[in-house]
Amino acid sequence: MTRGGRMPAWRRFARRPLGVAGAAWLLLVLLGAVFASAIAPYGPQVQDLSSALSGPTMSHPLGTDPLGRDVLSQLLFGARPTLVGVAAALIAWLVAGVALGVIGGYAGGVTDAAISRVTDLLLSLPVLVVLLVIFSVFPDALVMPMAILGVIASAGLVRVVRSVTLSVREELYIRAARVAGLSHPKIVLRHVLPRIASTVIVQAALFAGVALITESGLAFLGFGIVLPAPSWGGLIAEASQTLSRSAWLLLPSGGILGLTVVAFVLLGNAIRDTSTQAWAAPRQVAARRSAPAASSTPAIKEPSPAERSGDVLLSVEHLCVGFADRQGAKPVVSDLSFVIRRGETLAVLGESGCGKTITALAVLGMLPPGARRTDGHVLLDGLDLTALAPREIAAIRGRRIGYIAQDPMVSLDPTFTVGSQIAEAVRCHRGGRRADARRQAVELLDSVNIPEPEVAARRYPHQLSGGMLQRCVTALALAGSPELLIADEPTTALDVTIQAEVLALLRGLQQERGMSLLLVTHDWGVVAAVADRALVMYAGQLVETATPACLFNGPAHPYTRGLLASSPQLATLGGRLQAIPGSVPAPGTWPAGCRFAPRCPEVEDQCREGPVAVRVAAPGHLSRCLHVPSAEAARQ
């Protein structure tokens, strides 16, 4: 598997048994048709009325038709016109589809517009009706009507080829090639056609199936075939006439037709999977490199008794979250403990991939598929949320914990008005009549400082700006008057000018309602503006927690110092912004010692020796660094 990217296409294909079976069946049918005269046990018209309509016998393995003709021989000879018709349709489909698509995508302008109109037209033509009109003029023709079927059906292919060509044409190296004097036909031949090849082949396999069914349908109606020449569709027509006497004839005729179509589809699917696998392969290799998971750190009693007192609203204790993997669970959050008091704002900081969002979702009991809480508890006002049944935790959401996501533009259902979504939440939490809920929704919109709330309530999400939408999402989150609001990077997707307004709103609401706020962010400006306490996470662990002032003035952990130094808001004018070298290690690749050691400017040998425990740098100031002097205090 790891060599998947470099393996020749045919060898990757050979590993797909269904695709190979499909290809083998098609080859068998093709050979049978070509060598029908040699291998068929009887001639196509040899009649034996004494054994008419027999089921399978020794001399007629697939039985006989009403005139006593051998069904197997009929199928073999009948494959010829059937396959010729399919080939005609396929060739016309390929030529028309690729040519029109490449011309449209490459030429652009009026030509492209004209071709688009034509394909629109072709797509709305009832194909079988057009074919019947043609057959009314040429009842015995086969190749021509099937070719016309191909041309009409090529409209779908034209669209696909056109869009690929368009994207290839816009690429830099194609422009460079054009400047360098490579002719248009050569560009198409060398760069465009190879790129569309796999898509076209996959679609061709499907279309071959469609063409086969259509051809048989026409033969069933008696078109495209000069009787008594055998054809697959004609054999089904014979079966239909003798249905009351024997149903056997339906089986071989429909069976060979169905099997051949299935073979085309399986072949197409296998080719599709083979070509997508070629793209996906390097990523699989990267995932395989992961080292065995680091052993979990020893448990530390972190929340002090004082912090567990009555004013604590949320208490996360030794939370561990892992992603299920083929090698077992890969930890993404390990042994995380923190508390949020009533009315307090806790900011959770860290780079992307440190486990901030997963932590927020774990509190909501809404971990993404594949992720699982492996240890620890989440207590809301003493109630263990992790012990609740799905139905019970669902009742907590919205009513006791509200949630705001990062990107307001995609946070609301685009098909309902903003007002109706908030009103639905109101009805869920408070009950009552529709009109009342509606009125309360408008009041909520008013409370988040939306001008003309009645008008805004009737708007759809796409009609509102990002800042307005984030207020609407906030109103939705407030519908159940939650005690805790979780805001996952609520300002990241907004304009800088709007960010301050939304932060001020959150701060104001929190003070007004005495809510607690769990704010996930990577922005020190946000921390400075609203947070009472900050918690820095790195690679799934708490690395430092203290008040913002404390962190700004005397960060104890090198990672916190690095984050502060790389923050644009806190940079001094004219000074250099310093980035932390390297990147957050992926879950499963965490080092056994201090997880920050590989990127740490102050790393020493002892940092790599084993897991580092959290130490108390000062009262209320914890840090997971060996350089913090007082190691003893952490035990209290």
Add this chain to the structure above:
Amino acid sequence: MIRLVLYRVLWSVPLLWVVSALTFVLVSVVPGNAAQAIAGGDASAAQISTLSRQLGLDQPLWAQYWHWLDRAVHGNLGTSLVTGQSVSSVLGSRLTVSLTLIVGGTLVAGVLGVAFGIWAATRGGVLGHLVEVGAVLGLAVPNFWLGLVLIELFAVSVRIFPATGFVPFGQNPAQWALSLVLPVLAIAAVGMTMIAVQTRDSMLEVLRRDFVRVLEANGIPRRSVVYRHALRNAAIPVVTVIGITFVGLLGASVLVESVFALPGLGSGLTTAASQHDIPVIQGAALYFTLVVVVVNLLVDVAYGLLNPQVRVR
């Protein structure tokens, strides 16, 4: 929204024109045939040419087309060369039969397809694989063959439904319904698998979007999130597939009507094509195209109703 509908209506004019012109040119490529077909195999050359003149077949093609178009826009589609009846009266009753069959097939395919699709998306597991297998089978099993198998199973072996034939609704509603069950099932199978796959795929895609998480995190019940919000979003591409299914069923109806001996537009066209009855062929092609136009219009309207980004700007 109104502009969109107007655009579609205007766009249907060239479509109707192209189909009628194409039909006309095609059937007129061999001018002798029509007159010969009516006059019979043993007619003399003189008889045929007289008949040609009577039918206007000796005039230049554009003049014939103009003549036909002029009458067609006034609702006169000519008379059948074989039976002498007016084309619109011959096709009128057949259109009702075909539309009943196709609308019924689309409804069955839509309801079952959407149900299976949602089920596969939310439950996954075995049913998810079943929908995939069904999609391959749906492509591979021809509707006319399926029709014959249904006849064998439920009309010949076990006599629950009539094998073939059609009872008008006005004559006996119960028998009308019974006579339509098997054809509707035969015609719906392919579309159902297509719709199921599309529903499953777009449901899975929508359920991964952020708004699903936000609504659920703020206490909207899972039931409402899946069946009200996610389904409505997922329905937008499904509606397109249902429209495609309907147009596809037009073609399928030609075969299924022939299998079940239903007096529909498709079987009328098949007969006319083999008898070379030009006015009936032209009329039937026009009716079919009109149905396509109307369906495309309905799909656009449904699309707009579901998707406010199209409706309200």
